[in-house]
Amino acid sequence: MITTTRMARLPTAGTIIDGAAMSKPNSRNEEHPLMDRDTSNAAIAAGVILLLFGLAAYFLPTIMLAAGKVSTVLAVIVAVIFMGGLFVVLWLRGRSQRKKGL
Numbered sequence: 001m002i003t004t005t006r007m008a009r010l011p012t013a014g015t016i017i018d019g020a021a022m023s024k025p026n027s028r029n030e031e032h033p034l035m036d037r038d039t040s041n042a043a044i045a046a047g048v049i050l051l052l053f054g055l056a057a058y059f060l061p062t063i064m065l066a067a068g069k070v071s072t073v074l075a076v077i078v079a080v081i082f083m084g085g086l087f088v089v090l091w092l093r094g095r096s097q098r099k100k101g102l
Contacts, residue, residue: 049093060078
C-alpha cells in the first residue's frame with residue numbers, strides 16, 4: 001500500500017513569518033522573481049562586455065594580419081592592447097562591484 005504525505009504549504013511573498021515581512025514580488029513574475037534590478041543590470045553589463053570582446057576577438061586575426069603587413073611589432077602591439085583592454089575592463093568592473101557591495 002502506497003501512502004502519500006502532504007507537503008507543508010510554503011508561505012507566499014507578502015506574508016509575515018515570525019514578525020518579519022517577506023518582500024513583495026515584482027510585476028513580471030508574481031510568485032518567483034528571477035532577478036532583482038541589480039542582478040539584471042549586472043547580467044546586461046556582462047552580456048555587453050562579452051559581446052564586444054567576442055566581436056573584437058573574432059576580427060583580431062584579420063586586424064593583426066593587416067597590422068603585420070606594416071610591421072610585426074605593430075601586430076604584437078595590437079594583440080597586447082586587446083588583452084590589456086580585456087583585463088582593464090574586467091578589473092574596473094570588479095572594483096565597481098566591490099564598491100557597491102555586490
